[in-house]
Amino acid sequence: xxxxxxxxxxxxxxxxxxxxxxxxxxxxxxxxxxxxxxxxxxxxxxxxxxxxxxxxxxxxxxxxxxxxxxxxxxxxxxxxxxxxxxxxxxxxxxxxxxxxxxxxxxxxxxxxxxxxxxxxxxxxxxxxxxxxxxxxxxxxxxxxxxxxxxxxxxxxxxxxxxxxxxxxxxxxxxxxxxxxxxxxxxxxxxxxxxxxxxxxxxxxxxxxxxxxxxxxxxxxxxxxxxxxxxxxxxxxxxxxxxxxxxxxxxxxxxxxxxxxxxxxxxxxxxx
Numbered sequence: 487x488x489x490x491x492x493x494x495x496x497x498x499x500x501x502x503x504x505x506x507x508x509x510x511x512x513x514x515x516x517x518x519x520x521x522x523x524x525x526x527x528x529x530x531x532x533x534x535x536x537x538x539x540x541x542x543x544x545x546x547x548x549x550x551x552x553x554x555x556x557x558x559x560x561x562x563x564x565x566x567x568x569x570x571x572x573x574x575x576x577x578x579x580x581x582x583x584x585x586x587x588x589x590x591x592x593x594x595x596x597x598x599x600x601x602x603x604x605x606x607x608x609x610x611x612x613x614x615x616x617x618x619x620x621x622x623x624x625x626x627x628x629x630x631x632x633x634x635x636x637x638x639x640x641x642x643x644x645x646x647x648x649x650x651x652x653x654x655x656x657x658x659x660x661x662x663x664x665x666x667x668x669x670x671x672x673x674x675x676x677x678x679x680x681x682x683x684x685x686x687x688x689x690x691x692x693x694x695x696x697x698x699x700x701x702x703x704x705x706x707x708x709x710x711x712x713x714x715x716x717x718x719x720x721x722x723x724x725x726x727x728x729x730x731x732x733x734x735x736x737x738x739x740x741x742x743x744x745x746x747x748x749x750x751x752x753x754x755x756x757x
Contacts, residue, residue, distance in 0.1 A: 488598035490598075499744070501522070502598070503735065508550050508554045510535065513740050528569060531572035531597070532558065533574045535604075540615045551594070555573065558571065573596055574596050578605060579603050580605055580615055582654070583654075585601065585654055587656025591656060598657075598659065599656065599658050601656070601657035603644060604617055606643040637674050641670050648663065652697050653693070653697075658700055659699070660699050663687075664690075668713055691729075701730065701731050702733075702734050703716065703754065704736050705734065706746070708745065708746030709745055709746055725754065
């Protein structure tokens with residue numbers, strides 16, 4: 487396991503969830519590094535969406551992995567005396583054996599690994615993996631095309647995938663653990679306030695604690711959607727159980743490296 491204790495001091499500025507030109511990031515990696523230094527960051531970790539076994543326009547290809555490593559080595563040479571740079575990936579859990587604990591990812595020279603779920607099987611075909619991430623209009627369309635409008639199936643399957651990923655292991659940080667809540671609540675208002683939904687989140691949280699993993703507080707959607715992942719209402723649970731937490735902006739643009747992070751850190755301290 488990667489030791490995060492040295493980079494989560496209150497006096498440090500850090501972000502360990504940053505996307506790149508190798509996936510769906512919107513600027514070259516060097517632009518992120520320069521912006522981070524300008525903003526006073528002390529630690530920056532890059533996490534391109536990992537190569538994946540299903541078709542995806544967002545994920546990097548295996549052919550680009552070495553180029554990513556080479557660019558990281560160059561950036562460390564140029565900027566390493568001004569900022570700590572970390573090589574990582576946001577690794578998708580797709581199915582049993584196809585996720586962060588896969589031998590391919592275990593053998594990559596990564597400093598740490600974020601495990602996330604972005605795909606679940608369609609309601610009629612377990613081999614048809616469907617992207618349930620992204621903006622709501624696309625999610626709503628896929629609800630009709632792939633899930634017969636069954637939002638409870640989507641939510642329960644998302645959390646089932648998250649639970650399976652935690653059980654299999656092979657990663658350090660749990661990425662945006664309840665991100666499905668936003669699109670689900672847009673599709674059916676207040677679904678994330680229903681008791682069964684809360685029970686799914688709590689069960690996942692307890693499983694994460696049992697496996698001694700770090701939970702990401704993902705701040706990407708705070709300014710636009712007024713939402714953290716996990717949702718703000720679960721921050722008290724994080725504090726009550728003294729859960730290991732990393733606050734990440736999930737940045738796709740250099741100017742958003744610190745988006746929502748200070749607000750989340752403040753709320754974590756006062757709740």
